[in-house]
Amino acid sequence: GAGVSQTPSNKVTEKGKYVELRCDPISGHTALYWYRQSLGQGPEFLIYFQGTGAADDSGLPNDRFFAVRPEGSVSTLKIQRTERGDSAVYLCASSLRQGTGELFFGEGSRLTVL
Amino acid sequence: SQQGEEDPQALSIQEGENATMNCSYKTSINNLQWYRQNSGRGLVHLILIRSNEREKHSGRLRVTLDTSKKSSSLLITASRAADTASYFCAILKGGNTPLVFGKGTRLSVIA
Numbered sequence: 001g002a003g004v005s006q007t008p009s010n011k012v013t014e015k016g017k018y019v020e021l022r023c024d025p026i027s028g029h030t031a032l033y034w035y036r037q038s039l040g041q042g043p044e045f046l047i048y049f050q051g052t053g054a055a056d057d058s059g060l061p062n063d064r065f066f067a068v069r070p071e072g073s074v075s076t077l078k079i080q081r082t083e084r085g086d087s088a089v090y091l092c093a094s095s096l097r098q099g100t101g102e103l104f105f106g107e108g109s110r111l112t113v114l
Numbered sequence: 115s116q117q118g119e120e121d122p123q124a125l126s127i128q129e130g131e132n133a134t135m136n137c138s139y140k141t142s143i144n145n146l147q148w149y150r151q152n153s154g155r156g157l158v159h160l161i162l163i164r165s166n167e168r169e170k171h172s173g174r175l176r177v178t179l180d181t182s183k184k185s186s187s188l189l190i191t192a193s194r195a196a197d198t199a200s201y202f203c204a205i206l207k208g209g210n211t212p213l214v215f216g217k218g219t220r221l222s223v224i225a
Contacts, residue, residue: 041217042216056212059212091156107155
């Protein structure tokens with residue numbers, strides 16, 4: 001596609017449920033990033049992939065969060081046993097490769113945990 | 115924290131005025147980038163300045179970088195109502211480290 005695509009754009013779930021958020025990066029971009037943004041704050045790094053492997057997952061808050069990128073393109077962020085504190089906008093970005101410069105962001109997936 | 119810290123947190127100006135936002139950081143960097151975010155949207159890259167550069171221009175944007183003071187500024191000249199958005203600086207330390215964002219400056223340009 002022309003840009004980074006994220007689905008769903010909005011997700012409302014109940015505490016304790018499992019959630020998957022999908023990111024389709026720009027074709028040919030080998031680096032893919034997940035960030036989380038709370039209201040009034042800057043994006044907080046979660047994890048990034050170079051190709052299929054997670055190059056840095058140091059930002060994942062706990063083991064309820066997991067992300068995959070099995071074929072080096074689409075990525076899925078998975079959140080188990082959701083908590084109200086997980087409510088935020090989850091942003092995905094891609095770049096040609098890690099460390100080359102600008103990131104291209106999607107519009108985000110807004111997660112609300114009731 | 116290694117993240118950039120923007121100053122001010124919020125800025126309100128009249129259309130036609132210049133807007134200046136500052137960013138300070140604490141580590142050595144490979145480059146520093148500025149992004150813009152309209153309410154409810156994703157971030158859009160504005161400009162990148164490398165550690166060996168001191169100033170860059172792009173249209174109405176001017177960015178400076180002072181690595182000795184670990185600070186950068188973003189100047190938007192002749193502001194327009196459409197410039198109303200949040201502006202974030204982000205630092206790249208280099209190697210395999212991810213881009214780290216500050217908390218942003220919320221700019222309001224009043225027509």
